[in-house]
Amino acid sequence: MHELSIVSSVLDQLGELKKQQPVGTRFSKVGLRVGELAGIDVDCLRFGFECVVKDTDWEQLALEIEQVQRRQRCPKCNAEFRAENWATACPECGEAATIIIAGEELQIAYVEVEE
């Protein structure tokens, strides 16, 4: 539901970034990285993006979303693993309190510049 404000934040930051580029620079694509713990509905984000860029200077901007799975690290044995079905205990040694190392991302990874 807050995907529209997420889109606005992305475009605000791209606007700032564009000011730092040579005049006339056009961005053709933006790459976002969205973790499964970020609380973002990716379809909603895509739809919100289309709605917001329509009839603006950003209309030609493509959106690519990389979804990131939740991964955990065990503080005891250092095993790293995918937390399937939210089961976060270490599959190697059984330790219950493991640490989130991926899956919380909500980042602008890159923009592509039209030459």
Place this chain on the structure above:
Amino acid sequence: MSQIVVEKKVLNENQKLAAELREKFREHKILVVNIISSPGSGKTTLLERTLERMDKSKRVVLLTGDLQTENDATRLSQWGFRVKQIITGGTCHLDAKMIEKHLADWPLDSFDVLIIENVGNLVCPTSYDLGEHFKIVILSVTEGEDKPLKYPSIFVKSELMILSKVDLLPYVPFSAELAKSNARTVHPGIEIIETSSKGDGVDEWMKWLEEKLAAVKSGELVSA
């Protein structure tokens, strides 16, 4: 075609502002909690039970968020503690800027605990850091036991889960054990307190707050 590596958080602005707020709260040794739940889970009711028991000398203030109306602030203001309503006008979450704005005329040395009642929503508020020490999630027994599995993010990020309306357990097909076990599946270390609008568990919850405040005052608890 060339690429510019950006690698920035989407909510960079909110994050920056939240970090500034957190620094101010640290300086003034203020405990800040951010209460999140679905609409109707009992956030305001829990706070009513809390304030009516709270020693009037305690320096507690509240910010309460809703899309519309001052109703919650009116409900909560009858015990003499300072309460301010944040009307988001349709936005489904509170952000750091709203917190900063609504705290502006309360001197930071005039309170020890800030309780933020977020907009009723289990999803969006999860993404917005408000500079708090702890997120607290409320799950009521009239919802599903599988909420922690369906909406894991907020349960992962919450220090404490309040299981509310437990006085209704005899009347609803809800297994408290299953709900707690689901919460611990997504967040093994989550603390759990059971409460009801009749006052069950409220003392335990207030003790929790008291202990966290003591840890903030002693410098033992610093939020990252």
